[in-house]
Amino acid sequence: LLVEHFPDIVDVGFTSRMEEELDEIASGERDWVPVLQEFYGPFHQTVERAAQIMPRVRIADEPTDEVCEKCGRPMVIKLGRYGRFLACSGFPECRNTRPLLEKIGVRCPACGIGEVVERRSRKGRTFYGCSRYPECDFVSWERPVAERCPQCGGYMVMSGRRQQSVLRCPACGHQVNLAETAAPDSIAAIVAEEEAAGRA
Ligand SMILES: [Zn+2]
Ligand SMILES: [Zn+2]
Ligand SMILES: [Zn+2]
Structure with a gap:
């Protein structure tokens, strides 16, 4: 349903393309007016059209290859009040949840086994840790490469x-x-x- 009404948004390349364009604007390589028109023009129309014809839908859980350590069922990504998190697909029988760790594609420099994941401190500040935490306690405020x-x-x-x-x-x-x-x-x-x- 989402794909049907928001073809541009569901397109996986869309967000990164938009980010690239915003970066180009920030660095003065592109004029912002045509870019914003390009973005908001079709977006605005799509939202108006979708609002008229789309019934209220629950956003589908996003599947992952993570496994619930309590019951063995796959974990899914859900959207909560404080952003995305991992929850057991066995809900409500299993209520296991975990913070969603975004891998940044860099091997942990401390243990060489885990992967560097992006996490958020209690105050909402981004930091980087090892996917094997607590076995590996690598931590960095700045993004490792x-x-x-x-x-x-x-x-x-x-x-x-x-x-x-x-x-x-x-x-x-x-x-x-x-x-x-x-x-x-x-x-x-x-x-x-x-x-x-x-x-x-
Ligand atoms: Zn479970
Ligand atoms: Zn050095
Ligand atoms: Zn590590």
């Missing part, structure tokens, strides 16, 4: 403005400035290449 420190071989984290312009090694303090390593010429070349491929 797969790149290793060229100086000491330790793990590196995103640092600097908006946590994306500088890679920093927490162990030895070595920094890699990402903005400086990419020359303006090469960025222009990448943009031209993407435009040629129709992906920009």
Whole structure:
């Protein structure tokens, strides 16, 4: 039903495309007016149309490959008042819930076995930990990356403005400035290449 009424929203690429465009606006590469028109124009129409014809529906639980440690049934992602969380699909017989851990695609630098997951502190601040917690107690406020420190071989984290312009090694303090390593010429070349491929 959602796919039918919100084709743009359900499209998995949509959100990331929108984020890319917002980043381009923020960095001055794109004018915001046409982008916002592009986004809100069809969106507004779709919402109005859907509001008229769509019955009130419960948002479907999203399946996962996580297994409930209490009853062995699969866990599903539910949307609650405080955001997304994992709940047992055996509800109401099994009321097990767990916080939803978003994997960021980086192996845990401390144990090398678990994966780095994004978590939220009680005050709502984002931090990064190991998926094997409490066996592994790796924790970082800054987002770890797969790149290793060229100086000491330790793990590196995103640092600097908006946590994306500088890679920093927490162990030895070595920094890699990402903005400086990419020359303006090469960025222009990448943009031209993407435009040629129709992906920009
Ligand atoms: Zn269960
Ligand atoms: Zn770990
Ligand atoms: Zn280092």
